[in-house]
Amino acid sequence: MILVLLAILGCSSLAGCSDVTYVARAAYEEGRLLWNRTPIRDELANPALPPEIRDHLETVLKVREFARDRLGLNVGEAYTTVTQVEQGAVVWVVMAVPQDSLTPYSWWFPIVGSVPYRGYFSHEAAEQEASNMEGAGYDTYIRPAIAFSSLGFFNDPLLSDLLKLNRVELAGVIIHELFHRTYFLPSDVMFDESAATYIGKRGAIDYFKATEGPNSRDTDAARGMLESDSKFAHFLDAQRARLNTLYTANLPQDELLKRRKVLFAEISSDYARQKRLLSGLDRFDLDKTPINNAVLIDYLIYFHDFDNFAALERMHHGDLRATIHSIIELAKNNPEDPFFAIWQATHGTHATTTVSSPSTSR
Numbered sequence: 001m002i003l004v005l006l007a008i009l010g011c012s013s014l015a016g017c018s019d020v021t022y023v024a025r026a027a028y029e030e031g032r033l034l035w036n037r038t039p040i041r042d043e044l045a046n047p048a049l050p051p052e053i054r055d056h057l058e059t060v061l062k063v064r065e066f067a068r069d070r071l072g073l074n075v076g077e078a079y080t081t082v083t084q085v086e087q088g089a090v091v092w093v094v095m096a097v098p099q100d101s102l103t104p105y106s107w108w109f110p111i112v113g114s115v116p117y118r119g120y121f122s123h124e125a126a127e128q129e130a131s132n133m134e135g136a137g138y139d140t141y142i143r144p145a146i147a148f149s150s151l152g153f154f155n156d157p158l159l160s161d162l163l164k165l166n167r168v169e170l171a172g173v174i175i176h177e178l179f180h181r182t183y184f185l186p187s188d189v190m191f192d193e194s195a196a197t198y199i200g201k202r203g204a205i206d207y208f209k210a211t212e213g214p215n216s217r218d219t220d221a222a223r224g225m226l227e228s229d230s231k232f233a234h235f236l237d238a239q240r241a242r243l244n245t246l247y248t249a250n251l252p253q254d255e256l257l258k259r260r261k262v263l264f265a266e267i268s269s270d271y272a273r274q275k276r277l278l279s280g281l282d283r284f285d286l287d288k289t290p291i292n293n294a295v296l297i298d299y300l301i302y303f304h305d306f307d308n309f310a311a312l313e314r315m316h317h318g319d320l321r322a323t324i325h326s327i328i329e330l331a332k333n334n335p336e337d338p339f340f341a342i343w344q345a346t347h348g349t350h351a352t353t354t355v356s357s358p359s360t361s362r
Contacts (some may be wrong), residue, residue, distance in 0.1 A: 018108075027306045030042060030150065037081035037157040051109070056163045056170060057082065063174045071175070071199075072321045074182040077155035079174060084160045090148060091119035091128035095141045096133040097293035100247050100256055104238060104297050105138060111151070113187030116297065119145065133137070141294035145171055149180035156181070168221045171207050176200030181355045183328045185216040194304040195327055206320055228278035230310070233303035239267050240300060243293070262292040305339050311346035 010023040041055050043049060049057075051212060060079050068075040095117045096105040104116035120126040123142070130140040146161045156177070162170060179196040246259055272287035309327070316322040325334055327342065334341035 004299050009337070026036055030154070033083050033085075033157060033159070034154060036083045038083070040158070041080075043082060044255075053163055055159075056165075056167065059167050059170060060158055060174055062211065063171045063207055064178065066210065067175050067178045067203065070206065070210065071203055071324060072182075072320065073175070073178040073324070074152060076152065076181070078178065078181060079156065079158050082159040082160060083157040090159060090161075091145050092123050093117045093119050093143050093145050094126050094129045094133070095143075095294040095298050096130070096138040097140075097297050099137060099139055099260075099293065100253065102243060102247070102293055102297060104294070105133065105286050111186070115189050116301065117189075132331055139292035139294040140291065140300055143298060147177060149177040149249055151184045152181045166221075168204055168208070168218050168225060172200040172204040172222070172225065174200075175203035176206070179324070182324075183331065185335060185338060188335070188338065189329065190301045190304055193302045195309065195331075197229065197302045198226075198306055198309040199324060199327075202320055202323075204310075205237070225259075229303060230306045231274070231278060232299075233306040235271065236296070236300050236303055239270075239296065242267075243296070267291055267296075305342070308342045308346055310338070312342055315346060322330070 040061060044054060044057055052268065058115055064075050064079050067073040097103070098105075105116045105340065106116050108114050108116040112260065120129060126142045130142055133140050147159060150156050158174075162173060165173065176196045179199045180192065184192055201222070204222040208216060208222050212218055242263060243260070246256065246263060247362060249256075251259070267339070268287050268291055275287060286295070286299075309323075313320065313323040326345070327338075330341040330345060331338035
């Protein structure tokens with residue numbers, strides 16, 4: 001907690017960081033999760049533990065060992081404990097995006113820099129923030145978050161809500177969060193989350209191949225989820241291009257809003273048709289949730305440039321550990337545009353320019 005308290009004190013002395021109360025509340029909530037940790041080994045020693053919970057807890061311990069030994073991730077003592085959470089979400093995340101752009105509004109925080117969302121510890125507070133942003137002319141979206149990473153500052157506990165996931169999803173989430181613990185590029189959440197999403201899903205495949213065999217049910221399920229995520233990333237990229245064409249057409253605002261309403265309806269129906277062909281995507285509700293720019297950006301943050309991550313993996317002959325190392329090194333050496341750095345690496349050029357390729361346009 002000393003590190004969090006120092007962040008609060010540092011925040012109070014910086015111009016533009018006025019919401020010290022918010023950071024203090026975040027520190028309190030983090031401290032509460034840490035204080036209530038129970039060692040997973042102690043939970044497993046309980047003979048009355050339900051079999052499914054036992055299986056999931058054992059999976060978490062095995063996945064973290066796999067991530068450490070086979071993937072080279074910075075595991076530390078993360079996910080060796082579990083914290084019971086009562087509510088359905090740890091925080092409620094608010095996103096805000098202009099009605100005529102796909103460039104999200106951003107908030108600034110110590111350590112992580114600028115991020116395109118802000119978390120609240122009650123749904124009511126999140127709704128109030130969304131209402132304020134809508135009053136300022138933004139599209140907004142509120143979603144629950146059931147997992148988090150302290151980026152290696154603490155040994156994060158497993159939150160009990162994650163035990164509701166199936167084993168394949170759970171393995172992917174743990175590896176996703178451990179990637180954050182290993183590397184985080186400040187002020188580029190789209191890169192951080194997209195890289196972690198790809199590595200999490202790809203890592204789950206390798207984990208189940210190693211522990212259950214290449215043709216096991218769980219391995220096949222993990223493959224299906226990565227394949228579906230990749231297709232979803234393609235779908236999102238196509239919709240982003242359609243919307244950017246509209247938003248750069250210099251139309252009057254009323255006409256722009258009229259046309260985008262039609263376009264949002266088409267996106268919803270197009271996704272409804274594609275969803276039948278995808279596995280493991282029941283958490284995506286573009287055919288149910290009213291679409292606006294904030295909803296689409298929330299998904300685009302997690303599913304961007306999957307093809308280039310996959311191409312980088314092919315360069316390393318399917319060696320995920322080497323791929324992870326390469327992703328991190330490329331991001332460290334090219335923090336201005338790590339997506340483009342990966343594109344360069346996979347297209348046989350070593351130029352250092354930061355001009356974005358068409359595929360990396362955000």
